[in-house]
Amino acid sequence: MTVRVVRYNILVLSYAKCQPKFLKTDHRWNLIRSQLEQEILHHENTIICLQELSLILLPELELLFFIHWNYTLFHNLYGGCHNGCMGIGIAIPVSMELNSLSIIRIGDFIYSISKPREKHTNILTLKCDLNESNMQQLLLDTSDPWKTVIWHVPYALSLQRAWCYADSFFNCARFGVSFNREKL
Template sequence: MSIRVVSYNVLVPIYADQPDFYIHSDPRYLKTNYRWNLIKSQLEQEITNHQNTIICLQELSRTLLSNFEELFNKYNYTLHYCLYGGPHNDYMGVGIAVPASVRVNKRSMIKIGSYIRSMTRPRGAAANIISQIRSLCDRLARKPFKQSIDPWEIAMARNNTLVCLHVTFNGKSFCIGTYHMPCLYDTPDVMIIHVSVAKDLMFHLADGQDFIFTGDFNIEPHNVCYRILTRQDFSDYRFPASNSYEISYRPHTKQILKSAYREKNNKEPAYTNYTHPSGMPLFCETIDYIFFNGRIQVQNVLKLPDEATGKSYPDETHPSDHIMIAATLLL
């Protein structure tokens, strides 16, 4: 038996409605109504052309939430979502829509930053004194003094939330989760912490069952975070330490994931994100994935283009700066 799994970062309208940001996109194609009609059409094709389609979404928003709920109600789907953002990003969040053929047994919504905090505790006064003495010595030696920010503190402050469903389909139980990784390329240690913790949390929630883990991970296939997810005992990196906290968490390096596209095509897609915002270089990379663990097999994947066209997405036929990915998986 098989299921279809879709993952799609749909781009929040509050970002798209900024022609001065997406300067290489035609303003007509940034309008919310235009983009929604394309998004709706793409999702409907996946629902009607495949059986038992589960849809994972990133960058859900308050503006389009009712549109998505109306669409899913039409096809007898239930949307499980968490909007964890704020007014600046229209309360951006993630969600998973499942058809009536898939029974939801349990739902978990876990803010990864809070989960990280539960595995830490502030260091004692002695450590603080030593830190102060070191700072004083640096100043006396007339070395440039710069207050470093603890990556664990940044990681704990993020609101990014993992949505995970424990489901049963045709007597087979499994888990499916979706996540939108913090986009913090300037602080790679924070991304290493989040990706390691999120991966190990999925294993913990699945508790031995097969599981699927989708989303916008904001990491390229050559990135250290990708190798942490997919390579056992990967050790070509230094896991971040903390000067301010005692960390009880240790990465489970033997727990790794497989990528649906790599399993089927022996490589990841050429790209899943194509954008050229104002004041930033052109970005054309693969950062969206359908990972899995267990006895799952990949039957097929949605064919994706080998190269991007035009100057930037969104455009006339691409309603988001991401492209939708999908895979048919045998359970």
């Protein structure tokens, strides 16, 4: 069986820079629903990945749309109230039997296997003639790139070893999904 994977960025309202009518949830929902219906109607076994999923659209997507089309939606909303609890999701046809699902923050995993990094002092602060207490306040450690990555909440979606998803902004979730091979 062939499996088709598509990805849509359904942009959280607070980040959109477009015509005002496209910011209205009802208008956006109709456009999103129409496009997803076309994917399901015209292509069998389509797995749908959603990027920048928001809490505002989640009930419509999960309860009114995917259940109607016999899909199961798995999602991870990692954002805060300021961005509509932005996250991602993966919708899988009910006909594909799911064996397991895991959600892992990639940044946490990378950080856990990386070697500890040395802390370096900013060269500009070393040349200052300050007493020790002032110097301690002004010392700036170089930032740890892994901590920076973790702060951005990097995630990816993966379907066994054959398929992997990560968005270009590193704002997604990793779902480890496995299926019965006989069903695929």
